[in-house]
Amino acid sequence: MTSRRRFLGLAAGAGVGLAIPIGSATYAHLAGESTGALLTSALPLPEPFAVPLPVPPQARAVRSADGTDFYQLTQREAAVEIVPGTKTTVWGYDGIFPGPTFVGRSGRKMVVEVENKLTVPTSLHLHGGVTPAHSDGYPTDLLLPTQCGAAMRNGSYKSHQGEHGMHVEPSDWKVMEGLKSYEYPLEQRAATLWYHDHRMDFSAPQVWRGLAGMFLVRDDEEEALALPGGDHEVPLMLCDRAFEEDGSFRYPGVTPSCIGEPGVEEAYMDGVLGDVQLVNGAPWPVLDVSNTRYRLRLLNASNARRYRLRLDKGEGGRLPFVQIGSDAGLLSAPQRLDALPIAPAERFDVVVDFADCPVGSEVTLVNTLADGRMRQVMRFRVTRQEKDASRVPDQLSKAAAALDRGASVAVRQFDFRRTNSGDGAMWTINGRPFNTSEALATPRLGTVERWRFSSDFHHPVHVHLAHFQVISRGGKPPAATDAGWKDTVDVRPYEVVEVLVRFDGFKGRYMLHCHNLEHEDMAMMANFEVV
Template identity: 60%
Template sequence: MNRRRFLGLGASVLGAGALAAVAVPSAARLLGEGRPGRLLTSGLELPPPFQVPLPVPPVLKPVGGDATGDRYEIVQQVARLEILPGVKTEAWTYGGSWPGPTVVARSGRAAVVTHRNQLPVPSVVHLHGGHTPADSDGYPVDLLLPVGSSGSSGAMAGMAGMAGMPGMDHHAAGKSVTGERTHTYPGHQRAATLWYHDHRMGFTGPGVWRGLAGFHLVHDDEEAALPLPHGDRDLPLMLADRAFAEDGSFRYPAAGDDEPGVTSDYMNGVLGDVILVNGAPWPRLDVDRARYRLRFLNASNARLYRLELDPQPPGGDALVQIGSDGGLLEAPVAHDALEIAPAERFDVVVDFSRYPPGTAVRLLNRFGSGRTAEVMRFDVSSRQVSDDATVPEQLSTIEKLDASAAANTRDFTFRRSRGDGWTINGDPYEPGRDIARPALGATELWRFSTDLHHPVHVHLNHFQVLSRNGADPGPYDAGWKDTVDLRPAEEVEVLVRFTDYAGTYMLHCHNLEHEDMAMMADFVVE
């Protein structure tokens, strides 16, 4: 980065006056590695690591169905959970657990999910990575009001602090419902690790922080025909960091009662000092000397992870990536470490037979320090077991999108505003105002550029990363993606084809504090 570019970036982040008031080394530290967020510490003694067994989220059973699909019901409710040993924490949950129950769907078969809101606040459900019609996508002001709420006045009460925003009165009143909402996910997509979470405008951060997240797994015939690990050796792993108050409740630096966003100290993201996997602090898992499929999901609000096994197996290449946000890669990619930004998913295979019996294998976070540098532990059994799983050299066939066929090239800049907020193309979010209108069936080239660190998420369709800073894609960009990790002062080009469904969808940063403080935009497929 040359001096002119550095000073220009500093001015956009800090403002010209602020840049003049700080030494260049301070600005350099601000940019640095670009990892966002501020640590929020817990007010009670934290448990030692690797004591709690890894929980596996329950699989949700259908309540009915027919030849075309299955019906599910989920009650959003307050529950008191034992997250830290011996301590009860009040959580907002899907179905009374955190993570919520896992929906297991089949490609080509619809999953029809009815949510009933018994929380004290409105909610919005988004199936992240889902290829869905617009009315089931989870637009951030399409509120599901709690049971017993009344009409549009209840909608606006639920959006305290945002009622004066342009477009709010019409959109919140027009699309809000009370008590229950049914989402139809047609299943017109390949096997993939998806997840569902709260998406309420201005309050996604606290909603997810308090527990509103769960897995949604899609399977298909192509994946089933491969000799990959399955059954008990196919594990969804939701990574999240949280902080707790002295009484065991979640700590979160909300801007105020019913106010969207966070206090200014935390506007670049909230980091917790407790690392949770599937809702358990620093858990442990007994594993056979066999291959396991680990479906990593970063469900943290803002924390980045660099995952690494310690010790590394002989020869390295410990984490063999087989899938990304949008499902299987064409061919496996071996990593010694894996960098995962908020909302990204990486499916990897780990062969624990490469370790001697009795080895304790820690999963580390090289981007963490102190307690946040450890994630969980795998204890390798000494039992003799059979393992017929392998990782084929060819996993799938992926159609390569053609940049020369792009109907449009669009630029989207992700920047901090000069006030306490975040912008796309210089504007904070306004519901109902679109930033692009791609044609249904068209392929477009979208170019994302950043000031600081922003994981960028596109709704409706997965995309393919074309380049980073004019060069080849990065080591974690393979396959179909719906979230791409952008580091400071970086530019990434992606190709996306808009298929099947017209309507209004979202483009936003998936640092949830950035999202809540207006780093979102609508696009309309027409």
């Protein structure tokens, strides 16, 4: 850690741009593949592959009118069993972790009324949603608890102003108490989205405690393809956590209550890695499957952990993934992949065919970037034979056609790095910490721009509202796993990733930021204004 911090300090001193003549291989030797520090549990860890995979319930509309479906969602505490034999208090949407899975229809408006029964402010972000600015979950657009105290009502949640070099204009606090309605027009393609907390300075600990869930959008094009569905379509939310001896979540926050001083202990500024692998909120679970195709909606909902996923068969062989979709929807054509690198907040929509796996065999999903127990993710157990009417066609979506570089009307640079200042090191974009009164770009609605992301570290870069296509990585063609329309891309150490960003949907103030949540909470965010 010391040598890496010294290295990062030298890199930060070089200023904005790729001024340090060092390759990513050298950096990997210094920093390793993992981004963050391991937080170990005080609780004895459960044996892998001992609990069934839970599937979150689907959210149900409370009413529908004039082409709009209305939902209600309550943020509240609940005691749930995550580690067998113990209870963990989660901050959950409807008191569960993960929250209920929303399933929307392209072109059909959804309104979600959220009630905050927690003890802290929240801000709900639909990640990957083409959403009006007032419902996007800007970090200072807060929903206070229903029964908040006078101190919170009078602004104690603002006491962090100036932390990590940030500047927040007093007029940028938009506060509601108890209830807020979020509007989602869903004028977008079928895709695997997710929703999570986005509160200023406290996104990391509040997501860690459970404020996350999946959100699927469907459309006619997707449903005409005869892809695996029903019980053969499985959402898989991957994340890591650590636990105290009493079963509660362990997190190295400066203020465990999430009211007061933000941030983490210094050893965890690079990111927090847990030592318990969860899938849909269960540790190292098992899913019984038939010898047919399954559609897996993979989401990396970890604060900082990166995965390189592989499917290992018990006899030593491997199964491939057939990728059919990326963050923002289906690919133009399927592609076969032996491994899937997934940075925080990325999604991969894949089909896995168990046809050649005999009944009684097992397939293990592993993370080749981890060691020990954390190398294991979950297991599939083939328990029965079934007929398979699903298929993966050679052509998936015409809307996934590649953009022309010549469509770009502007080129912009965004450099993500750790920068030294008089107050210490900060995570910055273009050498500047987050400032609510600044916009680093003013793209025009309906246009395409070329954005260049550079980095001194592993930074998963997320752009709100706008979707993009990766056109180069490190001066070379993009990787196969960069395919399709995306909203998050992993920018590796000392690498430039170029993307073509299309600004559709709405005007207003939106954000780009690092989705390592500890980095985000420590100022690695910036505004852009769609005009």
